[in-house]
Amino acid sequence: MSDLDRTLADVAAAVDEARLWRLHMEMxxxxxxxxxxxxxEALTPEDIEARVLMAEWGAALGCSLHMDELGSxxxxxxxxxxxxxxxxxxSHLDSQPTGGRFDGAYGVLAGIEVLHALNAAGIRTxxxxxxxxxTNEEGGRFTPGVMxxxxxxxxxxxxxxxxxxxxxxxSIAEAMVAVxxxxxxxxxxxxxxxxxxxxxxxxxxxxxxxxxxxxxGVVTGIQGTRKFRITVTGEDAHAGTTPxxxxxxxxxxxxxxxSALERMAWDREDECxxxxxxxxxxxxxxxxxxxxxxxxxxxxxxxxxxxxxxxxQIKPICEALAGACEVSVVExxxxxxxxxxxxxFESVRASAARLGIPHMELLSGAGHDARNMAAICPSGxxxxxxxxxxxxxxxxxATPADLxxxxxxxxxxxxxxxCG
Amino acid sequence: MSDLDRTLADVAAAVDEARLWRLHMEMxxxxxxxxxxxxxEALTPEDIEARVLMAEWGAALGCSLHMDELGSxxxxxxxxxxxxxxxxxxSHLDSQPTGGRFDGAYGVLAGIEVLHALNAAGIRTxxxxxxxxxTNEEGGRFTPGVMxxxxxxxxxxxxxxxxxxxxxxxSIAEAMVAVxxxxxxxxxxxxxxxxxxxxxxxxxxxxxxxxxxxxxGVVTGIQGTRKFRITVTGEDAHAGTTPxxxxxxxxxxxxxxxSALERMAWDREDECxxxxxxxxxxxxxxxxxxxxxxxxxxxxxxxxxxxxxxxxQIKPICEALAGACEVSVVExxxxxxxxxxxxxFESVRASAARLGIPHMELLSGAGHDARNMAAICPSGxxxxxxxxxxxxxxxxxATPADLxxxxxxxxxxxxxxxCG
Numbered sequence: 067m068s069d070l071d072r073t074l075a076d077v078a079a080a081v082d083e084a085r086l087w088r089l090h091m092e093m094x095x096x097x098x099x100x101x102x103x104x105x106x107e108a109l110t111p112e113d114i115e116a117r118v119l120m121a122e123w124g125a126a127l128g129c130s131l132h133m134d135e136l137g138s139x140x141x142x143x144x145x146x147x148x149x150x151x152x153x154x155x156x157s158h159l160d161s162q163p164t165g166g167r168f169d170g171a172y173g174v175l176a177g178i179e180v181l182h183a184l185n186a187a188g189i190r191t192x193x194x195x196x197x198x199x200x201t202n203e204e205g206g207r208f209t210p211g212v213m214x215x216x217x218x219x220x221x222x223x224x225x226x227x228x229x230x231x232x233x234x235x236x237s238i239a240e241a242m243v244a245v246x247x248x249x250x251x252x253x254x255x256x257x258x259x260x261x262x263x264x265x266x267x268x269x270x271x272x273x274x275x276x277x278x279x280x281x282x283g284v285v286t287g288i289q290g291t292r293k294f295r296i297t298v299t300g301e302d303a304h305a306g307t308t309p310x311x312x313x314x315x316x317x318x319x320x321x322x323x324x325s326a327l328e329r330m331a332w333d334r335e336d337e338c339x340x341x342x343x344x345x346x347x348x349x350x351x352x353x354x355x356x357x358x359x360x361x362x363x364x365x366x367x368x369x370x371x372x373x374x375x376x377x378x379q380i381k382p383i384c385e386a387l388a389g390a391c392e393v394s395v396v397e398x399x400x401x402x403x404x405x406x407x408x409x410x411f412e413s414v415r416a417s418a419a420r421l422g423i424p425h426m427e428l429l430s431g432a433g434h435d436a437r438n439m440a441a442i443c444p445s446g447x448x449x450x451x452x453x454x455x456x457x458x459x460x461x462x463x464a465t466p467a468d469l470x471x472x473x474x475x476x477x478x479x480x481x482x483x484x485c486g
Numbered sequence: 487m488s489d490l491d492r493t494l495a496d497v498a499a500a501v502d503e504a505r506l507w508r509l510h511m512e513m514x515x516x517x518x519x520x521x522x523x524x525x526x527e528a529l530t531p532e533d534i535e536a537r538v539l540m541a542e543w544g545a546a547l548g549c550s551l552h553m554d555e556l557g558s559x560x561x562x563x564x565x566x567x568x569x570x571x572x573x574x575x576x577s578h579l580d581s582q583p584t585g586g587r588f589d590g591a592y593g594v595l596a597g598i599e600v601l602h603a604l605n606a607a608g609i610r611t612x613x614x615x616x617x618x619x620x621t622n623e624e625g626g627r628f629t630p631g632v633m634x635x636x637x638x639x640x641x642x643x644x645x646x647x648x649x650x651x652x653x654x655x656x657s658i659a660e661a662m663v664a665v666x667x668x669x670x671x672x673x674x675x676x677x678x679x680x681x682x683x684x685x686x687x688x689x690x691x692x693x694x695x696x697x698x699x700x701x702x703g704v705v706t707g708i709q710g711t712r713k714f715r716i717t718v719t720g721e722d723a724h725a726g727t728t729p730x731x732x733x734x735x736x737x738x739x740x741x742x743x744x745s746a747l748e749r750m751a752w753d754r755e756d757e758c759x760x761x762x763x764x765x766x767x768x769x770x771x772x773x774x775x776x777x778x779x780x781x782x783x784x785x786x787x788x789x790x791x792x793x794x795x796x797x798x799q800i801k802p803i804c805e806a807l808a809g810a811c812e813v814s815v816v817e818x819x820x821x822x823x824x825x826x827x828x829x830x831f832e833s834v835r836a837s838a839a840r841l842g843i844p845h846m847e848l849l850s851g852a853g854h855d856a857r858n859m860a861a862i863c864p865s866g867x868x869x870x871x872x873x874x875x876x877x878x879x880x881x882x883x884a885t886p887a888d889l890x891x892x893x894x895x896x897x898x899x900x901x902x903x904x905c906g
Contacts, residue, residue, distance in 0.1 A: 164769075206771065272727040291726070293772060302584060302879040305761035305784040306711065307692040307851035310752075312875065317762050321744045328738060332730075341725035342737050343772045345779075347765040349584050351626045352713060352782040354763050354878045362772040364725040431727035455732075458724050458774060 070485060073189055077477045078421055080183035083470035089175040090469070093119065093159070094167040103460020104167055108160040108202035108213075109137065109241035114248045116159045120174065120199055121249055127181045129197075133252035135224055136238070137201040137245045138214035140255055143181055145191045145484060151260040151443075153191075153484040155180060155476055156198030157268055157435060158214070162206050166462020168269045168452060168469075174199050176267040176473040183477050191484035193262055200435045207232045210399060215438035221257035263410050263483045264439040267476050269464055270449040271457035274428050281471045282425040283449030284415045288437045289339075289429055290370055290403035292377040294363040296323070296384055300391040302349060302357035313355050314390040317347045320359035322387045330383060331365070331376050338376060339366040339431065368429050370402050403429075404437045409483060410446030417478040423471050448472045448479075490905060493609055497897045498841060500603035503890035509595040510889070513539065513579070514587040523880020524587055528580040528622035528633075529557065529661035534668045536579045540594065540619055541669055547601045549617075553672035555644055556658070557621040557665045558634035560675055563601055565611045565904060571680040571863075573611075573904040575600060575896055576618030577688055577855060578634070582626050586882020588689045588872060588889075594619050596687040596893040603897050611904035613682055620855045627652045630713070630819050635858035641677035683830050683903045684859040687896050689884055690869040691877035694848050701891045702845040703869030704835045707825040708857045709759075709849055710790055712797040713818055714783040716743070716804055720811040722769060722777035733775050734810040737767045740779035742807045750803060751785070751796050758796060759786040759851065788849055790822050823849075824857045829903065830866030837898040843891050852877075868892045868899070 067075075096115040097106030106112040117139060121131050124141035132140040142152065157173020177197030184195065200218075205211020208230045217223050228239040246252075270276075275283050300314030324342055331340035341364040347356035363380065367373035381395040418425035430447065439445045450472035453463040487495075516535040517526030526532040537559060541551050544561035552560040562572065577593020597617030604615065620638075625631020628650045637643050648659040666672075690696075695703050720734030744762055751760035761784040767776035783800060787793035801815040838845035850867065859865045870892035873883035 205773075211773075270727075271724050273732075289726070301876075303876070304691045304852055304878045305763055306709070306759055306786050306853060307690070307875065307877070308759070309692075309756045311756055312693070315761075317744075317765055318748060321741050321748075321762075324737075324741045325745050328741070336729045336731055339726055339728070341735075341773070341775055342741075343725055343767065343774050343776060344770050345737055345765065345767040345776070346770070347763065349582070349626075350764050350766070351582055351624075351878075352629070352763045353625065353631065353761070353784050354582060355761055356763060356765070357879075359765075364773050366726050432724060433726065455727065457727070459722060 070482065073485065074478045074481055076187040077183050077189055077481045078474040080186040081179055081470055081474045081477050082182065083466050085182060086175065086179045086470055086473055087466040089178055090167060090171065093171050093175060097161065099460055101460040103462065104161045104165050105163050106159065106161040107163060107207040108204065109238065109245060113160050114245055117199065117245065118248050120159065123178055127185060129181065131249065131252045132255035133249060134218060134255045134257050136214050136217045136227060137242055138218060139199040141181065141197040143184065143195045145193045147192050150193040151262040152194035152196040153480050154196045154198050154261050154264045155266065155480050156200065157266050158200045158203035160202055160204050162204050162458045164460050166457060166460060168462055168464045169457050170203055172269055172469060173267040176476050179473050180477045180480050184481065189481060191481065193484040195480055195484050203435060208238055212433055212435055212438055215435035218257050219438050219441045224257065258442065261439065261443045263443055264436060264445040265410050265414065265476055265479045266434055266436040266447045267472050268434060268447060268449055269452035269457060271432050271452060271455060273455035275449060275451040276455065278426055280424045280426045281450065281468050282418045282423045282475055283428045284418060284425055285406060285447035285449055286427050286429050287403055287405040288433060289366050289368040289431055290373050291364065291366045291401050291433060292373060292397060293399040294380055295396050295398060296361050296363065297394045298359045298388065298391050300357050303355040305353040305355055308355055315355050316359040316391050317356040319387060319389050319391045320361060323384045324361065326383050326387055327380060330379055337367060366431065368403050401437065404440050406440065406446040408444040410444045410479065413479040413482050414446050414448055414475060417475045421474055423475065448475050490902065493905065494898045494901055496607040497603050497609055497901045498894040500607040501599055501890055501894045501897050502602065503886050505602060506595065506599045506890055506893055507886040509598055510587060510591065513591050513595060517581065519880055521880040523882065524581045524585050525583050526579065526581040527583060527627040528624065529658065529665060533580050534665055537619065537665065538668055540579065543598055547605060549601065551669065551672045552675035553669060554638060554675045554677055556634050556637045556647060557662055558638060559619040559672070561601070561617040563604065563615045565613045565615070567612050570613040571682040572614035572616040573900050574616045574618050574681050574684045575686065575900050576620065577686050578620045578623035580622055580624050582624050582878045584880050586877060586879060588882055588884045589691065589877050590623055592689055592889060593687040596896050599893050600897045600900055604901070609901060611901065613904040615900055615904050623855060628658055632853055632855055632858055635855035638677050639858050639861045644677065678862065681859065681863045683863055684856060684865040685830050685834065685868065685896055685899045686854055686856040687868045687892050688854060689872035689877060691852050691872060691875060693875035695869060695871040696875065698846055700844045700846045701871065701888050702838045702843045702895055703848045704838060704845055705826060705850050705867035705869055706847050707823055707849050708853060709786050709788040709851055710793050710821050710823040711784065711786045711853055712793060712820045714800055715816050715818060716781050716783065717814045718779045718808065718811050720777050723775040725773040725775055728775060735775050736779040736811050737776040739807060739809050739811045740781060743804045744781065746803050746807055747800060750799055757787060786851065788823055821857065824860050826860065826866045828864040830864045830899065833899040833902050834866050834868055834895060837895045841894055843895065868895050
C-alpha cells in the first residue's frame with residue numbers, strides 16, 4: 067500500500083456518519099417548516115443564520131473564511147503550499163420556498179465533514195482545501211439560479227446580478243448588506259480566483275440510484291437546457307357576446323401551441339424533458355376572453371443536437387398557431403450539456419471502486435454549480451440517493467448511510483487532488 | 487295628441503345629450519386607467535367614490551337614497567301615490583378590472599338623466615321612479631356576478647353572498663362597512679321590496695346594431711349560461727430530472743382538456759360562446775412541473791337544449807383526459823335563456839317607433855341584472871351601439887348621440903309605466 071493509498075483509507079475511515087447526520091439536523095433548523103422541510107431562500111434571515119453557523123463551524127475547525135462580492139462563502143483549510151490553487155468542494159445552503167433538508171445543504175455539509183475527517187486523521191495536504199457555499203443556487207427569490215458560481219466564473223456579470231430584485235423589490239446588493247454585517251470576519255475573495263479542482267456532492271433528485279440499488283452516482287455531466295418565455299397577445303373581449311370569428315383569444319392560441327409543442331417534443335425514449343411550468347391568462351376574469359397569455363418552457367436534453375433541433379422548432383410552431391393573435395418568443399437562458407471528464411471524474415470513479423461502494427455512472431438532469439465551475443477547472447459531482455427521487459419538496463429525504471458513503475468518496479477525491 | 491303622448495314627447499325632448507355625456511365623463515374619472523378605461527371593481531374605494539357621486543346627484547335632484555343589505559342603491563323620485571310600487575331603471579357602476587366607461591355606467595347614468603328630464607319637464611308621475619345601482623354585476627372581484635339583483639329577488643341567498651371573499655380574503659360583509667360609512671344618509675331598503683317594472687339601458691357589447699345601422703336595440707331576452715370551475719391536481723416535480731412516465735403534470739392534462747372541449751363546443755353557426763377566461767398553473771415556477779391547474783369555463787347559448795347538451799359533456803371529457811391527474815368539475819352557476827315579454831318589452835318597442843329611432847329586436851349575449859329582475863316584475867332592456875362591439879376592455883366606446891337616443895326611449899318607458 068502506497069502512502070497515498072493509506073492516506074485515502076485514513077480520511078475515508080475518519081468520516082463519521084453520525085456526526086454528518088447531526089450537521090444536517092442542526093442546519094435544517096434554520097428555516098424549518100412544520101411539514102419537515104426547509105424554507106431558506108437566498109439572503110433571507112434564515113439563509114444568513116445558516117451562513118453564520120457554517121462560519122462558526124469553520125472557525126472551530128481552524129479554517130479561515132473568505133467571501134466574494136455576491137456573498138459566496140469559502141472555508142479554507144491551508145495546505146503546505148500557500149500559493150497553490152485550492153481543491154474545492156461544496157454546494158449551496160439556500161433552498162426552494164418549499165424545499166427539503168438535503169438539496170444543496172448536503173454538498174456543503176459533506177465538505178464540513180471532510181474538514182473534520184482531515185483534522186481527525188491528521189492529514190496535511192499540499193494544496194489548500196476549501197468548502198464553498200454558493201449564493202442563490204435555487205433562483206426562487208432572485209432569478210436566475212446557480213448565480214454565485216456563474217458570477218464567480220464570469221465576473222463581468224456581477225453588476226447585472228447585484229441589481230436583480232426579488233418580488234418585494236429588494237435587490238441583491240441591498241440584501242448583501244445584512245450578509246456582510248453578519249459575517250464581519252470574512253476576508254474578501256476576488257471573483258475567478260483560480261481553483262485547482264471542484265467536486266460537488268448532491269442528492270440525485272431522481273430514482274436511478276434507488277431503483278438500481280446503488281449508493282453513489284458518478285456523475286458524467288449535466289444535461290443542457292434551453293428556457294423560453296412566450297407571450298401571446300390577442301384582445302380582451304366579452305365572453306357572452308363575442309362570436310368566435312371576432313375573437314382574438316390568447317388562451318385558445320396558447321393552448322394550441324402547448325399541445326403542438328408537446329407532440330413535437332415527444333420522444334419514445336423519454337429522454338427529452340419538456341415542461342411548461344408557468345402558464346397564466348390575463349386579465350383572468352371568468353367572463354372575459356383573455357387578451358394575453360404568458361407561459362414559460364423549460365427544455366432539457368442530454369444530446370446537444372437533439373435539444374437544438376427541438377428548441378429551434380418552438381418559435382416557428384408558436385408563430386404558425388398564433389392565428390389572430392401575436393406571439394413573442396424569447397430565450398433568456400441556454401446551456402449545452404457539460405461532460406465531466408478528467409481528474410475529478412476519474413478520481414470519483416476510482417474512489418467509489420476502491421471503497422467498494424455500489425455505484426453507477428449517470429447524467430444529472432438538474433443544473434448545479436459544478437456546471438459553471440467546469441468552465442474554469444476540472445469539475446465533477448457525487449450523487450447519493452434521495453427517497454423516491456422527491457426533491458424541491460418538503461418531503462425530501464435521504465439516509466445517514468448513503469450520505470456518509472458519498473462523503474467518503476468526496477473525502478478521498480479532495481484528499482487525492484489536494485495531495486497531488 | 488293625448489295627454490300621455492304629450493307627456494312622453496316632453497320627457498324625451500328634455501333628455502339632454504350634452505348633459506348625459508358629461509355625466510359619463512364625470513363618472514369615468516373614478517378608477518380611470520391610463521389607457522382610457524376604468525378599473526372600478528365592486529366595493530373598492532373607486533366604486534365607493536362612484537357611489538358617493540351618484541348619491542350627491544340624487545340629492546341635488548330631490549331624490550331620497552335607499553340601500554339594501556348587499557349595498558345595491560336606489561335613488562327614489564316620489565310619485566303622487568306613495569304606496570304604489572316604483573318603476574325602476576338602472577344598471578351597475580362596478581366595472582371589470584380592465585373595463586370601459588360605458589358598461590353598466592350607461593344604465594345608471596341614463597336613469598339619472600331621466601330624473602333630470604322629468605324634473606325639467608315638470609312631470610309628476612303616479613308611481614315613484616327609482617334609479618338602481620346594483621352591487622357587483624361584474625363578478626370579477628367577488629364571484630358570482632349579477633349578485634345585487636340576484637340577492638334582491640332571492641333574499642335567502644344574502645348570508646352566502648355576504649360571506650363571499652375576494653382573492654385577498656376580504657368578505658363582502660367586511661367590504662360593506664366602508665360602503666355604509668360613505669353613505670350615512672341611505673335609508674334601509676328591504677330585499678324583494680315590490681317593483682312595478684324594470685327597464686335597463688346598456689351598451690350592446692356586440693356588433694349587430696353597428697352593422698345594421700340601428701341606434702336602439704329592443705332586447706328580446708338574455709341567452710342562458712353555464713359556468714364551470716375545473717381543478718386539475720397532479721404532483722409538483724423537478725422539470726430537469728422527472729421523466730414523462732413519472733410525471734403527474736397538471737398543465738399537460740389541462741391543456742388536453744381545453745383542446746378537446748373547444749373541439750366539442752365548436753359549431754358551424756358560431757352561436758355557442760365557449761370561453762376559458764381564467765387559467766393558471768401552480769406553483770408557477772419555470773422549473774417545476776405544475777402539480778395543480780385551475781381554469782374556468784363560461785358557456786352560453788340561446789338554445790336551452792343545445793347549451794344543456796354541450797355543458798353536460800364538460801365533466802366526462804375532463805375526466806377522460808385527466809391521465810395520471812385528478813380533476814374536479816364544479817358548476818357554481820347556471821341560468822336558462824330568459825325571454826322578455828309583456829309591458830316593458832312592448833313599451834320599449836313602441837317608444838323607439840314613436841321617436842322614429844332606427845331600431846331592431848335582438849337577443850342579449852351577455853347577462854344583465856334585468857335577467858334576475860324578470861323573476862319579480864315585467865322587465866326589459868334597451869341597447870345602444872358600442873364601437874366595434876368592444877367591451878370588457880379599456881377601449882370600449884360609444885357616441886353621445888346613440889347614448890341619448892337610448893335614454894329618450896328609457897325616459898318614455900319609465901314615464902309611460904309610472905303614469906299608468
